[in-house]
Amino acid sequence: MKRLLISFENVRVGKKLALGFGLVLLLSVAVAVCGIKNLNDISVRAEKISQLKAITDQFALARDARMQYVKTHDEKFIAANEESLKQVDGKIASLQTYPWRGEQLQMLQTLPGAMQGYREKRAETVSETRKRESIVGALVLTREEADVTRLAQSYTQDPATVGTANALNEISKHLTGVAVRVKLLELQNTEEAQQALVGFIAESIQLMDAIKPQLSAADVNALTEVERSVTGKQESAQAYLASYLAEEQATKELAKSGAVLTTASSSLFQEELKATHSDINQAILWMSLITVAAILLSMATAFIITRQITTPLSATLRVAQQIARGDLRADLHTSRRDELGELMQAVGEMNDDLRRIIGDIRSGVSQVSHASAEIAAGNNDLS
Template sequence: MFAPLYRMLGNLSVRLKLALGFASVLLLTLATTLGGWHALNESIDSSQRLTQIAAINDLSKDLRAERITYRVLADDESRRRISATLTELERLLQSMLGQFDDAADRQVITANQQVVGQFVRDFDTLQQAVGTRHTHETALREQEQRLLDGIDTLEQKTLLGERQGSERQASEQRLFATLARHIETAGQQSRAPAYTFSPLSAFEQVGASALGAAQASLADLRRNLPPSDLQATTAALASYVQLLDRYRQAAIAVEQLQGGLETMGNQLRDASRVLTRHQIQLRDEEALEARSMLSVIALLALVLGSLAAWLITRQITEPLRRTLQAAQCIAKGDLRSDLRVSRQDELGQLQNSMQQMALSLRELIGGIGQGTGQLTAAVGELSSVAERTQVMTGNQKDETDQVATAMNEMAATVLEVARNAEFASAAATAADSQAREGNQVVNDAIGQIEQLARQVEESILAMQQLAQESERIGSILDVIKSVSSQTNLLALNAAIEAARAGEAGRGFAVVADEVRGLAQRTQQSTEEIEELIGNLHSGTAQVVHLLDSSRDLSRDSVELSRRAGAALGQITETVSSIQGMNQQIATASEEQSSVAEEINRNVMTVRDIADQTTTASQQTAASSVELARLGGQLQTLVGRFSL
């Protein structure tokens, strides 16, 4: 299932792979953050809405308290506070319409606005009713005082009359006192607040019994006093009864309005409780949705982050491991392994360069081995030629010694000398030919060794380039480690902030811990890659060291081959000299009879030349042995490589 994706990632650069991996982690982190941010905003909005609902409850309670205070005191301060509370309620409800999106909540808020509007209108009516009640109460108290004053005046008038001191006077005095007491009782009963009566209609009968008793007392007085004396008192009592009835009706109207306001206050509180329950339900649903969303995002981040880490790690470590194995094989001298390169990223280019280097080294070492074999064979032939030349020069020396000791027999042995000269000439010609061939072989060996030195130089340059590429990968890994450390620090800071947030940040803390775990695993993978690159550096250094040794050996081989060429040149010159001597011997043989002394000198010269030839032959043999030893050493070095 991942094969197409794996192949596609294999052709992307390491920088792009790492960028994609970290981008996916950062995007998932951003998604988690945005999800948490959204959930936090929803929670904040819900808290603000609940705060507004709580404010409505508080204002409703304050309104009820101020309304009760106004019921008792009916003062301007309470009225002002009630008006301010109603204004604040209207403002808050209008503000809530912009904060609440649910249709049911908006309907409840609209109903509350209507209730508050009705409350304002009823409170205005209540103020008028309280004013009316206060007016009637003031008139009632004034009429009560006038009535009591009239009764007291009538009583004084009666006591000052002719009937003073009689039993009837005492009875009338008791009736006046009873009448005044009943009036005062009715006044005291009317002073009781209407809201203390239950049901409220009972307040309509307040003072009725006392007034009935007062009218009975007034009727008793009519039987004892002239009607003209009681006319004013009777009219005042009738007016008092009317005023009391008006006051009672006004007080009942005030309490009815107070009851309506109490009902509307209860409606506000009930609506607030409905809004609170609905907002709590919405908050719980949003919290559940946020937890589910954050859980899904966190799980997705964990899965995708783990998958990205696994793919990128395999995309980097697997080719590095294969490249390291190939480098270790090359460092051990095994050039038989082949890397199959199917990637086009930096690691694929590194593997391709490693494969090209292995092929170049294989070709180079193979060429060196073949050249060394040819050099060994040529050295063997050169050694054989040198030995034969040495034998021939030894024979020549013996023969020249015989010539020196037998000068008197020279004439008899001219033919033998001529034959020996011809033999020496042929041998010299052969030696010259062999020496020229040896010189050519040495020149070829020098060319091969110089080519080997150049290829070793190219291999060193390739290995240095490999080291530079490895260092570039190391620098990229440093950047990855830095980004991983920063991601780890950011995740740690996020976890700390989430811990400060308490219960609301618990989900965000879990996500931050997961992100920090991903960053730590990325850093561990980066350290493993860095260790593999270090091993690659070590293997590369070993290969460079071996190539440096091969370069030094190649330079030594070139120098020795040049020395061998110089020695072969000397042999060629010596052989040419031998040919010249042989010609001189032939000439001397032909002129032997006439130039005996010349022949004797020539014989001595030939002896000296023979000695030189022997010395040169020995040097040639020694050079051949040394060249053979160097060829064997070079062959041993080449044998360390497996082709």
């Protein structure tokens, strides 16, 4: 340390000042760089948080749209669901451009797969919903009911066939009851409701078979055509519950894919939020430490440079004041090689030269006095 101070003493004053100001400037730059770096890190994390929040919000909108489709079977809600999923895709692609830690990157890489699985299962649920709508549409017996009603009316004219007319009207009521049980099946979606519907259709077919012996050949053919149509609808009714169960299973798988997406995005959101707070605290700590270090080093540098300038100036001033008072006994020497060292050496040499000149003058005066004395003595002798 002592050697370093001695070496620093020999540095020119201009360089000392430049080094001092340069050190202060360097520390200021360090504070600025630290602040900029941490602010940039915080900015990146804030953007990540914004994207993750957008994923959660858009997926919530997609989920709401799908639920509306389940309730209404309106295709516009599937379009809205897909639009929200596209927004989620864009956010995921944007997140993949940012730097992540290993485990975070693995979590992020699961999101595209979860989105693909969600879309596949959503397509299955939509397909099964459309299939059930088709089944329900096929179970409409309006035409068949009208045909049986017309047959019943043709037998009400003759009192002998009133019983046949009543039996046909009972069949018509059964066909009307099928529509009620279809509604119950849509509401309950249970095997019991499906069996009740199938059983009611079977009863209607049995009633038609039982009434045929009382009908004319032409009416038997007409009723047989109705029976054939109702039998086909009975097969459709049996496929309804299988479609519902398939949709329910697809919905469960869809929910799993959605859970993967929301869990991963929520976890990343919480981690980034926590990391942001940590970055803020770290930025405050580092900037405070560097600022304190800059202040201390600046004060130390100012003290050293001031001391190295004022100390030799004070010594030189004291010698100059002694010379001004006529005291040439001072001895000023230094090993410094800077401007102040040169000044001290110049003043010391001037003091030495003045002392030598005055000594020479004193010696000359003594010699002159001695010569004058000798001349005076010679004059006395001559007298």
